[in-house]
Amino acid sequence: MSIREIEAFRAVMTAGTASKAARLLGVSQPAISQSIRKLEDLAGLRLFERVRGRLQPTQEAWALMTEVDRYFVGYEAIEHRIRSLSMFGLGRLSIASYPPLGNCFLGRAIGAFAPQQRSMQMMLQLTSSKEVYQHVAAGQVDFGLMNDEVNTQGVEATTFSVLPGVIAMSPRHPLCERRILQLEDLASDHFIDMNPEDSARRRLQAALAERHIQLRSIIETPLSVTACELALAGVGVAMVHPIAALDFVPKGLVIRRLAVDIECRTLLVLRPGRPLSENGKEFLRFLRLQLQQETEQIRNLLDHSRYAVPAARQ
Numbered sequence: 001m002s003i004r005e006i007e008a009f010r011a012v013m014t015a016g017t018a019s020k021a022a023r024l025l026g027v028s029q030p031a032i033s034q035s036i037r038k039l040e041d042l043a044g045l046r047l048f049e050r051v052r053g054r055l056q057p058t059q060e061a062w063a064l065m066t067e068v069d070r071y072f073v074g075y076e077a078i079e080h081r082i083r084s085l086s087m088f089g090l091g092r093l094s095i096a097s098y099p100p101l102g103n104c105f106l107g108r109a110i111g112a113f114a115p116q117q118r119s120m121q122m123m124l125q126l127t128s129s130k131e132v133y134q135h136v137a138a139g140q141v142d143f144g145l146m147n148d149e150v151n152t153q154g155v156e157a158t159t160f161s162v163l164p165g166v167i168a169m170s171p172r173h174p175l176c177e178r179r180i181l182q183l184e185d186l187a188s189d190h191f192i193d194m195n196p197e198d199s200a201r202r203r204l205q206a207a208l209a210e211r212h213i214q215l216r217s218i219i220e221t222p223l224s225v226t227a228c229e230l231a232l233a234g235v236g237v238a239m240v241h242p243i244a245a246l247d248f249v250p251k252g253l254v255i256r257r258l259a260v261d262i263e264c265r266t267l268l269v270l271r272p273g274r275p276l277s278e279n280g281k282e283f284l285r286f287l288r289l290q291l292q293q294e295t296e297q298i299r300n301l302l303d304h305s306r307y308a309v310p311a312a313r314q
Helices: 003-015 018-025 029-043 059-088 105-113 129-137 183-188 199-210 224-232 242-246 278-303
Strands: 048-051 054-057 092-097 121-126 143-147 156-164 166-169 190-194 216-221 237-240 254-258 263-270
Touching: 003 018, 003 029, 003 059, 018 029, 054 059, 092 129, 092 278, 105 121, 105 278, 129 143, 129 263, 156 242, 156 278, 166 224, 166 242, 183 199, 190 199, 190 224, 199 237, 199 263, 216 224, 224 237, 224 242, 237 242, 242 278, 254 278
Parallel strands: 092 121, 092 143, 190 216, 190 237
Antiparallel strands: 048 054, 143 263, 156 263, 166 237, 166 254
């Protein structure tokens, strides 16, 4: 079989009909139908049912599409790399990050790094930890920052940061009167949860279960920034990554320490056997400096809360 048959198959699966697939590839509809029939004959599989002139994918087609997508992701990455090399040579740095550090932290680090003064181009992809891992493993980015919820087999992973989660709330919340919160305090209001796969959430749940504490979860979200927005709006309290919370403090978000440290871990992941460029090494230095500055800023915010701790409630 040739790439032409695979492209036709993918176009039909993506576009939904043979006519739309033909327009997508710039060929005739009979050419698409011929490529599909040829692929079915070569594979010895029925990939589509013909129902009233339409092609309906079979289970075998959906199973094949999973592998085809993987192939084309790598193929498109090669095309993108070729275009980038022709435009920028080796002066390009690509990074993938999960949202807690990707939303604003990386932007501030890039601002300090000033790629515009280095005659280089940077690419930043903001995505889930699972997809960060996939991008790094496939060699589509130079390095990634991700949660520790994903198995790191096949990539080189080191710890970038370990920070205790903070409790975020509205400035009108009664718990603002305390500088350090107990686990039991979290049950006093509705709780904004991260998604079940989030490792910090799992650590929090383990600590709560050990003390037989049940939270009143009202909403789940995969994003710390969304949890911060919800907490600021008074929907409930949330445990979030402190760096994600930092950007909401000027808006009025209140953050407090939890008496039990629930770690938010960030991993730096690279593809094995692929050394970083000098630009990459230099940017990592800027990232670590930015992390040091923001960690100190968070510590100062937590240490200098405007309310004293009522001794009777500690």
